Amino acid sequence: MLRNREFRHFTVLFLFMAAVFSALGFAISRAAGFLCLISAAAFGMAFIIFTKARYQSIARLSGQIDLVLHKEDRLDLDELDEGELSILHSEITKMMLRIREQNDALKKEKIHLADSLADIAHQLRTPLTSANLTLSFLEDEPDADARRAFVRETEDLLLRMDWLITSLLKLSRLDAGVVEFQQEATEVDSLIHTALRPLLIPMELHNIELQIKTPGEIIIRCDPHWMTEALQNIIKNCMENAGDNGKLEIDCTDNALFTQIAIHDSGPGFAKQDIPRLFDRFYRGKSTNTAGYGIGLSLCRMVITQQGGTITAKNHPEGGAVFLIRFPK
Template sequence: MPDTLNQAKLFQIITNNLPVGYMVINKEGLIVEFNKTAENITGFSRDEVLGTPHELFHASPATHACPLLEHVFAHRQGAVNTETEIVRKDGLKINISVTTIPLLDENGIFHGGAALFRNITSLKKMQRERENILSMFAHDMKNPLLASIGFINRILEGKTGNITEKQQQYLSVVSNNMKNIEALITGFLDFSRLEQHECLPVFSETALVPLVKKIFTNLSIAAERKQVELRFEAPPETGFLAHADPFMLERALTNIIANAVKYTVPKSTVTVGLTRQGTSFLFSVADTGPGIPPEKLPLIFEPFYRGENHDGNGSGLGLAISKTILACHGGSVEVESCPEKGSTFFIRLPQGDMRRP
């Protein structure tokens, strides 16, 4: 018995000195452990929360908003790092970074879950302020840039008088570079609006097969230039109808398929597949490019990230925009890759209206 008491005391000392909040819930969803840092973060005392449902902290009624429900109880996933919002005792909503872990014994029997979390509200506020400053800066740049492009085009069209061949050559270079900058600014502003939920999907019944064929048509010139075949594989049925924003979904898919065309080797094939998987549609986009090193896979959906094989064009925002658009639809995008053999992107899209509130 003394050894058991010593072990219990040691455990309490360790958990109370952790620099992060620590909470354990049993398989019934009741809180059974709550350390000092968790008290400081939430404003609740240990005695107040023990034996109560962990939904006490929920800022949203949606199941997916709770990492414990989503990753531990629903899917029994291993350690998962994510961010969410909770409500303190004083009613204040705060942002936390949380790692959730299912508690399984040696026989694989489920006993509950644990969460390690820290308050990142100040960090998120600084991030939003930085994004707002960048957005304002980009917006203020765009209008004079467009005006400058217009004036250069007027000169190139001869509306201000004759120019020499060398002048026309130099002005064409300037015009093309300015158009590239304008495209980068537009991409950044679009991503910023998506991130801040200022650009929301307009949902309607969307036929997926014609949508993919339209994207193929739009990308046909780029594919022909590399002698790349665009192949579409789907079961012979007409029921591929999703509740989605057709324009945003087209953009998300175009970014991913265009990337595949860009990075695949010449005289090869980019294959887009479409199937049903449970209550979702599953797209696959496979290329035969150089592949992505395993250590780089977690980075490719980050804003402004560009792989080692990029050609200098583009903003590094395409995949980040696609991921954000799909999240607005309640969907997701993942990638599997093998260096020197190629990559396959998997896009999941709910069949019904599964958008996140």
């Protein structure tokens, strides 16, 4: 306790006052002097006991803080009686719990980052290896037609790599929270047709039947650019699953609780074990197109959920897969 400068100053002042009042008491009478001495001693002893108990409580708090700073897993703070020290105890407990939660979150983020980097390296390595192999064939191929085929294959690989890198950059921006979505009142019919525009020719080439049901002027609040991209990725996924001579239905409904966009294809649907992980990043299930990277659906979910919507996927009772996008009112 004597390490505390304020306590030392109080002790000196207390002893000085006790000596002065005891001297005044003895000047009056011996009884008054002894009464002053006994009162000063009793008060001083009570103060020391009380202060020592408070210092012991503070020392316990300090010890626990030191354990947390040294990454101790335990958090064992005894409850204190009401008062300023109890309030301090409560605030320190909250602070340490918050620090623990942040440390756990940072550990998970480090693990996620390491896994993501490993996945990204793996995803980029595959087309790079294919491109290098194609170029080596191109160098030794004398036939002009075969060389042109190798060049087209290399261009396709470079386009896939460009798409992959662009998608990864978008995911990293969404993860970092630097994307500011513009909440605008947008017609669902306009969103759907804008998303469909680049896919109409591939649908026609594969003879895919398209049905769109968007009754009335249904409005949702979203960022038109990002939402169009999300819808386009989902429609493209359904188009690939439907295959040649398949069917694609886009149905929009509106009620008092939410606006729903349902996208249904006539493909084989999802494998049961794939459904819980469809939107996981880099996940490629057994029913997934081998040319995919497992990024598109993850990107769609982030775009939709960060704008207040939800997206789910399941097998349709009539066959095929169905994606349900909902925006609450």
